[in-house]
Amino acid sequence: MAVGDVSMPQMHVVKGVKIGSAEAYVRYQNRRDLVIFEFAEGSNVAGIFTQNAFCAAPVHISKAHLLAGNPRYLVINTGNANAGTGKIGMANAEATCAKLAELAGVQNTEVLPFSTGVIGEQLPIDRLVQGLQPALDSLQEDAWLDAATGIMTTDTTPKGASEQFELDGVLYTMTGISKGAGMIRPNMATMLSYVATDAPISRELVQQLLKTTVNLSFNRITVDGDTSTNDSCILIATGQAGGVEITSESDSRYAAVLDVLTRVMKRLAQLIVRDGEGATKFITVAVEGGADTQECCDIAYSIAHSPLVKTAIFASDPNWGRILAAIGYAGVPNLDVKKIQVWLGDIQICKDGGAAADYTEAAGAAEMEKSEITIRVDLGRGSARDTVYTCDLSYDYVKINADYRS
Incomplete structure (x- = not known):
């Protein structure tokens, strides 16, 4: 659906x-x-x-x-x-x-x-x-x-x-x-x-x-x-x-x-x-504060492609450490993690590279329950920005592709 x-x-x-x-x-x-x-x-x-x-x-x-x-x-x-x-x-x-x-x-x-x-x-x-x-x-x-x-x-x-x-x-x-x-x-x-x-x-x-x-x-x-x-x-x-x-x-x-x-x-x-195969959630990944558009895209795609991020979203699990990991392995050079801010909808989950002081698991879970979710990342290193759109990864994705030729 x-x-x-x-x-x-x-x-x-x-x-x-x-x-x-x-x-x-x-x-x-x-x-x-x-x-x-x-x-x-x-x-x-x-x-x-x-x-x-x-x-x-x-x-x-x-x-x-x-x-x-x-x-x-x-x-x-x-x-x-x-x-x-x-x-x-x-x-x-x-x-x-x-x-x-x-x-x-x-x-x-x-x-x-x-x-x-x-x-x-x-x-x-x-x-x-x-x-x-x-x-x-x-x-x-x-x-x-x-x-x-x-x-x-x-x-x-x-x-x-x-x-x-x-x-x-x-x-x-x-x-x-x-x-x-x-x-x-x-x-x-x-x-x-x-x-x-x-x-x-x-x-x-x-x-x-x-x-x-x-x-x-x-x-x-x-x-x-x-x-x-x-x-x-x-x-x-x-x-x-x-x-x-x-x-x-x-x-x-x-x-x-x-x-x-x-x-x-x-x-x-x-x-x-x-309409992604088996999708239950529509995800916007917006990255701002980049030195250039390319690094914003690299980080946005790293998050959007991550099976761990996508499966966590499918399960409505606010396991935001997976988002940080995807940012970290995106290959952006000289990334200062102490400047990074991350939001899940309007809820800030990461402030200056660590957990936001007022973040609660309940607030994160409530945001993850929504069918349309925005992950926003501020890199704190420039004025470039870009946005990528993706979906979650569900059981049905595997079923659809396992049975595609049958």
């Missing part, structure tokens, strides 16, 4: 985007497992992908096709990651693009393929290809919920975010979906995300906007510390709502677009953590 509010909002239509889906029986029965996005001609598309050296065949091909120009179609299957599949996997990903390109009347390089699911098994390419025409036949503007459902694996709920905003009297939309619940950590934290806007934005700025907001969202989440082979995040700007194209950061509209996109991306990223 996901933590907190994970409800789907009203998913506003993005002008210039159509979505179709079908049951291709890649792995699952009686559910949509193949999704196609179609963009209006002239749309600008950007992508960021996993840094895992064993990245999947569709990641290799999507990167190459993005370099070749702006794509018109995305094709996403769930149930099979097409990773660790060698030359056959590459051929299957290429065959998927070729068939969709043939059916849609575009070039192969105008199709980006994506896969998610079990690693090391070959795609059932015949079934996947047979599902392409039904998915194309179902293309419509208001199918974001179908798409969010169609890309799920161990997710317990579809994930979406959508906002409308006005620039110079023109109403624009920013809508996106994501999937992911396990094998989640930074460096594209297994997750997929697709966000589209009908605002007119140059291709260079689309890539810049994506990079900036991914670093504030998907690169600030972790469930289990495992970086997937398939992580991908795509941003599309169709320009179909009209207006003059935004080509520079100095354009007054750029800041407004960045603000909306940041909120949408953070919501999609945090939904992944809220």
